[in-house]
Every structure is written in structure tokens, then in C-alpha cells.
Amino acid sequence: MPFRDLVRKAVWSVIYLLFILAPLLALLTGALPPSRNFWTEFSVALGYSGLAMMGLQFGLTARFRHVTDPWGEDVIYHFHRRISLIAVGLVVVHPLILIAAGSEKLAPPESLRDVPLGAVFAVISIGSLITLVIMALWRTRLKISYELWHIAHIVLAVVAVGGGLVHMVGWGFYLADPWKRALWIGMTIFWIGLLLYVRLVKPLFMLRRPYRVAEVRQERGDTTTLVMRPEGHPGFRFRPGQFGWLTLWGSPFKITGHPFSFSSSAEVDDGRVEMTIRNLGDFTSAIAKVPVGQRVYLDGPYGAFTIGNPADMHVLIAGGIGITPMVSMIRTLVDRGDKRPLILLYGSKDWESVTFREELEALQKRIDLTVVHVLSLPPEGWVGDSGYINAEIFRRHLPPGYADHEYFICGPNVMMDAIEAALGEMKVPLSKYHSERYSFV
Ligand SMILES: Cc1cc2nc3c(=O)[nH]c(=O)nc-3n(C[C@H](O)[C@H](O)[C@H](O)COP(=O)(O)OP(=O)(O)OC[C@H]3O[C@@H](n4cnc5c(N)ncnc54)[C@H](O)[C@@H]3O)c2cc1C
Structure with missing residues (x-):
């Protein structure tokens, strides 16, 4: 692996850890609330860490090329799945420890009206997280289409993180200090901002850089090649083996784009790109019927899968x-x-x-x-x-x-x-x- 990639991996890993640890350490500075028993403090630390890790998931999936390039997009998504399970585990274990420790905060209220707002949002947040995990792990078995799952995934993640923050602020134990509250609210705004960047700002750029299908070529094996040319802009250069996200029908604001490798030569310098797509499901079955002249949007290039050292076989x-x-x-x-x-x-x-x-x-x-x-x-x-x-x-x-x-x-x-x-x-x-x-x- 090139030394430059090693350095980039190390730098991004440190930034990732800082984003998780800094808000936790900040809680331990300044005026501290009276300390409670070990299990209560431990469970609260787990809750805070889980939420910080959940929030950072928006960063992992924001398709920042500088972040994903040293590893490759598939590794980042793999990490996203694994780390999400750990984060959800921490968040779910947090109230379980409090219950086991007999915390009076979790004693059943006399009437529903007495349930504190912080607790209501805790239930909303944890409920969303559990639904999110069930849908992610068993989407195919539950026969949920990819597109529906994708929309639900984003909505549930926003509700989970937003609900978690309101729960923390509502409970107010560690966040009584206004600047600590501001830090956590600021972090949440940053996480949601990442989502808005991917879903609004990036599509706006793509809207100004459309492509047109110049040729639709049938290939062997129920497969079709789309030849696409940039319209009114020079396009982008890619490295052979990289891929892009294709939005075919509709605008780039559409939630679900589909990833496809570029199949053309990376030496083409007029911005033309080709994708070769096999008929494997709903979206790909329509590719053969795409009319020449169709406007499409491409987001790319992404990925670290590319040719290596020229001296090696x-x-x-x-x-x-x-x-x-x-x-x-x-x-x-x-x-x-x-x-x-x-x-x-x-x-x-x-x-x-x-x-x-x-x-x-x-x-x-x-x-x-x-x-x-x-x-x-x-x-x-x-x-x-x-x-x-x-x-x-x-x-x-x-x-x-x-x-x-x-x-x-x-x-x-x-x-x-x-x-x-x-x-x-x-x-x-x-x-x-x-x-x-x-x-x-
Ligand atoms: C990095 C990468 C490069 C790829 N390159 C090619 C290629 O060059 N040629 C090619 O034919 N296929 C390629 N694929 C696979 C292609 O993206 C899927 O086959 C296609 O999106 C399936 O969509 P569908 O609606 O037709 O199928 P569906 O039946 O809806 O989905 C089949 C499966 O594909 C996956 N999938 C569906 N939609 C998406 C999506 N938007 N994003 C990610 N995964 C999805 C899901 O796991 C789903 O269960 C690539 C995938 C990745 C991740």
C-alpha cells in the first residue's frame, strides 16, 4: 500500500476517534454534577458513546472521497454496518444497566402524565434504532424493497439521533452546563448537516452537470452498456476499476442511486463514460430499454479498486x-x-x-x-x-x-x-x- 494512503488512513482514524472521544471528555470538564454510583455513571457513559458513534455514521456514509479513498467504499460500508451494531448495543445496554442497578429514575411513574419528556424521547430513539437494525439485517427476508428500506433507514437514523439528543438535554444531568449543551447540540446539527450535504448540496451540483445517453449497446449475458456523455461540462476523470452512482429516471435528489463500475477506458479524455449493467432486478431490468438521449446523473468517481504496481504481474x-x-x-x-x-x-x-x-x-x-x-x-x-x-x-x-x-x-x-x-x-x-x-x- 502506498505510504500516502497509510498516512491518510492514520489521520482519518485519529479524527474519527477524536469525534467520538472529544464530546465525552468535554462532559468531564468544568462544573460536574454530584457523582452517583459506578453502574449509573458507567451506563450513562455507554449511552453518550453510543450516540456519538451513531451520529458519526452520517459522516461515514456521506461519500467524502478523501475519507473513503484509502480504504474503498465497500470497506467503509462494512465498517458502518459493524460499528452501527456496536453503537446500538451501547445505547440499548444503557437503560438495561440502569434497570438492573435499580435506578429510581426508571421506577414506573404513577400516571402517564408523570413520564418525563427525556424518557419519552429515550423510548422513541431506542425504538427507532431497534427497527433500523431489524430492517438492515433482515431486509431481504422481510421482502422490503431496497428503495423503501433506504428511505426508512435515513428517517429512522435521524429520529434516533435527534431523539437521543432531546433525551440527553431533557435529562439534563451532564448537560446542565450551557456550553456542554451547546457542544452536543452543535455536534448533532453537524451530523444532520452531513446528511443535508449528501441529499441536497451534492445533488444540486449534479443537477448542473448532467449526462446524456449517447448509445445503448446490448452485450452477451443479458447485459447492456450505457455510453454517456457530459452535457455542458467536461465531466470527470476516473481510475480504471472505480465506480459511480447512476441516477437514471428522475432528478439527482432521488434518494437511491445505483452503483456501477465504469467499464470504459480511463484514458478517454472527452468525459465520455460507459457502464455495463446486468439485468438482476427492478432497476437493472429497465436498462436495455433506456432511450438514446435520456438525461442521467452521475456521482463519482469512487473506490480504491484500481491497477497497481507496473512491475507486478x-x-x-x-x-x-x-x-x-x-x-x-x-x-x-x-x-x-x-x-x-x-x-x-x-x-x-x-x-x-x-x-x-x-x-x-x-x-x-x-x-x-x-x-x-x-x-x-x-x-x-x-x-x-x-x-x-x-x-x-x-x-x-x-x-x-x-x-x-x-x-x-x-x-x-x-x-x-x-x-x-x-x-x-x-x-x-x-x-x-x-x-x-x-x-x-
Ligand atoms: C461498487 C459497486 C459496483 C457495481 N458495479 C456493477 C456493474 O458494473 N454492473 C452491474 O451490473 N452491477 C454492478 N453492481 C451491482 C448493482 O449496483 C446492483 O445489481 C443493482 O443496483 C441492483 O439494482 P436492482 O434494482 O436492479 O436490483 P434489486 O433486485 O432491487 O436489488 C438486488 C440487490 O442489489 C443491491 N442493490 C439494489 N439497489 C442498490 C443500490 N442502489 N445500491 C447498492 N446496492 C443495491 C441490494 O443488495 C439488492 O438486494 C455494483 C455494485 C456495487 C456496490
Whole structure:
């Protein structure tokens, strides 16, 4: 990993920790309320930490390129999911400890009218958090569409964090000091501001930088390539392997954009970009029918999945539609006249659905590229590899010195897990493999 990325990772990690710890430490300065028993104080600390971590989730998902680039967007979303569970755990454990410690604050009130406002908001906040977690973990099982889930996710997160803040201010124990109250209210405004930035400010910029579909190309494997040109602006440059968020029908203010890798060469300098999209669900099934001339919006580029050291052999491992970033890398290296050796291990269902089959065949003659097809349903008389890409296939096709090559993996999650395990077995260090997961949720 380049030294610059290591430094950026360290700097952002420290900033992240500061955002969580600083408001907690601030509570311990200035005039302090009379101390209570250990369990009460401990549970309150958990509640405050949980809320600070929840608030920062708005920052993690705000798609700030400087923050996400050193790790890659998929890693950031993975972290977002894991850290959210910890934050929700802290917030939920907070009242449970108080109940177990027999706190008189949680004694049942004589009538509903006696319930303090701080408690009402605590229930609203925790209720929203629990609903949010249930929907995030079991969205598919609950048959909730991605779009509906996305809107509910944002609303519940705002209610949870806003409710948590009102609860803290309403309870007023640590936040009796006006400046401490101002600090926490300011932080909450900042968190919600991040959300407004993503949902209002960024779309406003995108609105002024539209694209038009210039060509719709059918590809093998129920897949379509959209060729898009910037309209009235120069567009952006990307690195091969990166992706963008596409908004096709409607304005950029639409909550849900869809992520797709760029499949075109990064050397194109007129702003034209291509995305190659497989029909896999509601949104992607309509791509083949997109009319030429359709106005679209692109947010990008994002991601850290891109070609590495020119001296290393590059092993590209693609499963199904995971071929798109690889094709962008190959096309870019062809345009650059790059001399590094490339091996593409490409897993597909059957021979007829191999997207970019003919082009890859042709490109083998232009650069040092070897394409190995692995078919899970091979046709009769197929003499190539069949089944799934695994350690045995690596050994058959890769030159020895496995730990010296760089590996790029993109495909279905099961395939990626299996390949990462196989690379581990082959003693390939983690720093030598790069992956892009097509599932953020
Ligand atoms: C970084 C990245 C790059 C990708 N590149 C490509 C590509 O080059 N070509 C390609 O065909 N596909 C690509 N995908 C996958 C593509 O984004 C999804 O297949 C597509 O959004 C599914 O939408 P749908 O409504 O058709 O399917 P649905 O049936 O609604 O969804 C299928 C699954 O896709 C996921 N999904 C749906 N909508 C979104 C969304 N807005 N954001 C994130 N995930 C979503 C959900 O897990 C959902 O369960 C990429 C995904 C990621 C994360």
C-alpha cells in the first residue's frame, strides 16, 4: 500500500476517534454534577458513546472521497454496518444497566402524565434504532424493497439521533452546563448537516452537470452498456476499476442511486463514460430499454479498486458481471500501451453468456494478456476449465511466485470469499490482493 494512503488512513482514524472521544471528555470538564454510583455513571457513559458513534455514521456514509479513498467504499460500508451494531448495543445496554442497578429514575411513574419528556424521547430513539437494525439485517427476508428500506433507514437514523439528543438535554444531568449543551447540540446539527450535504448540496451540483445517453449497446449475458456523455461540462476523470452512482429516471435528489463500475477506458479524455449493467432486478431490468438521449446523473468517481504496481504481474479474477472493472483496467492498459503481464481468470455460467467475449479475445493480441475462461455449465466438448475458480485453477495457470503477483477480485460474495481463502492458503499477503464487493448492504 502506498505510504500516502497509510498516512491518510492514520489521520482519518485519529479524527474519527477524536469525534467520538472529544464530546465525552468535554462532559468531564468544568462544573460536574454530584457523582452517583459506578453502574449509573458507567451506563450513562455507554449511552453518550453510543450516540456519538451513531451520529458519526452520517459522516461515514456521506461519500467524502478523501475519507473513503484509502480504504474503498465497500470497506467503509462494512465498517458502518459493524460499528452501527456496536453503537446500538451501547445505547440499548444503557437503560438495561440502569434497570438492573435499580435506578429510581426508571421506577414506573404513577400516571402517564408523570413520564418525563427525556424518557419519552429515550423510548422513541431506542425504538427507532431497534427497527433500523431489524430492517438492515433482515431486509431481504422481510421482502422490503431496497428503495423503501433506504428511505426508512435515513428517517429512522435521524429520529434516533435527534431523539437521543432531546433525551440527553431533557435529562439534563451532564448537560446542565450551557456550553456542554451547546457542544452536543452543535455536534448533532453537524451530523444532520452531513446528511443535508449528501441529499441536497451534492445533488444540486449534479443537477448542473448532467449526462446524456449517447448509445445503448446490448452485450452477451443479458447485459447492456450505457455510453454517456457530459452535457455542458467536461465531466470527470476516473481510475480504471472505480465506480459511480447512476441516477437514471428522475432528478439527482432521488434518494437511491445505483452503483456501477465504469467499464470504459480511463484514458478517454472527452468525459465520455460507459457502464455495463446486468439485468438482476427492478432497476437493472429497465436498462436495455433506456432511450438514446435520456438525461442521467452521475456521482463519482469512487473506490480504491484500481491497477497497481507496473512491475507486478496482475491477476484479474472476475465472476459474472464482476468483469466490468477488469475490462476498464484492460482497455486502459491497452490505450496506454502498457507492457505488464496480465492474466484474466473469468468465471461465467455458460459460453454464450460470457460478456465481452469477442473483445477480450481480440485484446489478447494487443497486450500481454491471457484470458482463462472457467464455465460452471460448460457446453459439450468444452476442453477449458469448468466449475468455479479455485486454488487448483490458480496453480494450473499462474507462474510460480504467487506472493509476488497482484490480485484483483470482483464477483459474487461466495466466489470472493472462496478466492480470498484460497489466496490465504497460497500465502499471498493481504497487501497483494484487492477486491471490490458488489454488495454494500
Ligand atoms: C461498487 C459497486 C459496483 C457495481 N458495479 C456493477 C456493474 O458494473 N454492473 C452491474 O451490473 N452491477 C454492478 N453492481 C451491482 C448493482 O449496483 C446492483 O445489481 C443493482 O443496483 C441492483 O439494482 P436492482 O434494482 O436492479 O436490483 P434489486 O433486485 O432491487 O436489488 C438486488 C440487490 O442489489 C443491491 N442493490 C439494489 N439497489 C442498490 C443500490 N442502489 N445500491 C447498492 N446496492 C443495491 C441490494 O443488495 C439488492 O438486494 C455494483 C455494485 C456495487 C456496490
